[in-house]
Amino acid sequence: MRAVVFDVGETLVDESRLWLRWADRLGVTPLTFLGAIGACAATDRPVEDAFAIVRPGIDVAAEDAAWAADDPAGLRNGFDADDLYPDVRPALTRLRDSGLRLVIAGNQPPRALTALRAMDLPVDVIRNSAELGVEKPDPGFFAAAAELAGVIPEQIAYVGDRADNDVLPAADAGMWPILIRRGPWGYLHAQRPQSTRAKIIDSLLELPALLG
Structure with missing residues (x-):
């Protein structure tokens, strides 16, 4: 291995606070909204469906824009350094010190990119x-x-919490897949037969020895 690429949500970032803020915004209990998210994870539905479950007909983009107008200085639908899992910085530091090139790349909106870059993480590319x-x-x-990693796929480990995404x-791209078992998708997908194609870990702190 010469490089590691990391997903973001529930790999590096604990999204609990984000979903709890949304539950409050939507006017439902945390258990209700988190249960809807879990149902989507279990049935392979997009997480956006959880919003429609608790508020049918919702326009999430319009609701987010209204939220921004109500609370322009608030965190709202986002995250910051306080939402990093505690193993992130020490694991990234050890991997970087071992000479591996580190890349963060996920399905995230522009505001998430700004938040990640403000965290001063020991990585090469975000x-x-x-x-x-x-x-x-x-x-x-x-x-x-x-291409961001600068090496062939066979020399890259990709770390994420979902089998499907x-x-x-x-693995199909030729990378070495690593599934981290945390977050609703991580725990559910770790039990699926197709996840035997991946190495399953419970902490990023397992990576330095695993990739050494």
């Missing part, structure tokens, strides 16, 4: 699907990630 012009699981995304298309 990009998102908006900048790359293609989203996972499209093979073009993984081709772009390999992360590890399976990464």
Whole structure:
């Protein structure tokens, strides 16, 4: 291995606060909204469907814009350094010190890219699907990630929490897939037979020894 590419949500960033803020915004209990997200994860529905479950007919983009107008200085539908999982910085530091090239690349909106770059993480490149012009699981995304890493796919480990969006298309692209078992998708997808194509870990701190 010469490089590692990381997904963002529930790989590096704990999205709990984000979803709890949305539950409050939508006027439902945290359990209700988190349950809807879990149902979407279990049935392979897009997470956007969770909004329609608790508020049929909602225009999420319009609601987000209204939220921004109500609270222009607030965190709202986003994250910051306080939402990083505690193993992120030490794991990235050890991997970087071992000589690996580190890339963060996920399906994220522009505001997430700004937030990630403000965290001063010990990585070489941070990009998102908006900048790359293609989203996972499209093979073009993984081709772009390999170009960012600067090595052939066979020399890249791709770390993510989903089988469908992360590890399976990464494996198809020739990368070494690693599924991290956290977040609703991570725990569910780790139990699926197709995830045997990936190495399953419970912490990013396992990576230095795994890739050493």
